Amino acid sequence: MTQLDKHLMQDQQPQTIPAGGYWLGILPKGRIIRLTDRHGNQAVDTLFFNADDFSERYSAMQTIQSQRSLYLTTGSILRSEAGNAMVEIIEDTCGRHDTLGGACAAESNTVRYAHNTKTMHSCRDSWLLALNTELADLELTKSDLSHNVNFFMNVPVTPEGQLTFEDGVSGPGKYVDLIAHVNLAILISNCPQLNNPCNGYNPTPVHVEMRLQ
């Protein structure tokens, strides 16, 4: 038994990820995961790896390049660095998800908000803890953390090339269904950000559930 086996997702066992928590799940190829934004406008910072070979990981750039479009929604194929299809959005009641904005980290918080935010909890802290505990056998490091998907986040670009952070796309109960094209390792940080109006300064729980269809 490997360290990953206990994370294999099971049918009809929905799980709640509390705000500020992280979650690791293994979704077998061909299976579907539903992510549900229970209270609305929660950022679900998500990294994907090939569970059989963690060196294959989600690439925001290859995904954007392949669809020549910034936002992720139904029909978006999420690709690896090599351009391979890893996972695909097959249903989406939210309508738009971000992959430009990356994840919060203690150090970037000091730039974005104030130097006294440096010790606040962040997505990257969650992931680094996951790498050095649940995933320790794989000997992954910070360099294995590439750019993530922010499910339920809306980051529009203006015609002048400005980036804005808006809420209002997601809402309580909105969900997204993804089908795995490889045996998929999913590492989620349910974002603990308290300084960003995107989530109304109020991080909330989300649900994950494996579905047959």
Added chain:
Amino acid sequence: MLSDYSERLDGGRHCSMIVRRGVSLKLTDLSGGSNVGMMIYNAENTTERLNIPDSLKCQHTFKITQGNCLYTDMGRILCSVIEDSAGWHDATSGTCSKTHLDTKPWAKETFQESRNDFLRNGQDSFLVELGKYGMSAKDLVANMNWFSRVDADSEGHLALAAPYPSGTSVTLRFEMDAIVLMHTCPHPFNDSLTYPKTEVSLHLALSDAVAEDDACRTNCAENGRGFTNTELYYFGR
């Protein structure tokens, strides 16, 4: 003794160099319509590297131009854009891979056939240069595409804008000792019928100390804090 340094880079080639804090790197598009793919790493700890999402969101920008800074994942500034006659450089489209290059209508020229005019792709170019510093595929992250403007419509659809003319330049002032990887392979959205072989020049010079009222430092409050973080890193040296 070296007081400045110039180099020309043909189209479809790659190179890398260490650029020290306090040195400026001016890129000039000699042909027009060039694309310079660039990745940047902290030279003394390569796990710290260019982070495009952090750079964009902290400056509330999608494009990179004069006044902007490029940040690492550790909240520090690798370089500042102190001059830019283009106005809009792409940071989100990534780089062209071999698989992607094969989808283009371009001749499949190999070294055997074309010697050093064989067609290179941006991803392999980065992988070659990464290898020189002990890095590998896991160190590939979002890169800059200098001289390429990519517009997004309200639905997020992307389009490569008309090329900039010859003579267009952009100057980066380095705020950290950095490993800089560069290639002149085409932008992934370049749909021209032939592989664009355009030439750029690189010019390195010593820059002045960053003043308190420096235009990049004062461009937004976030950049002020970014400069403080960077100065803290070198404090006492």
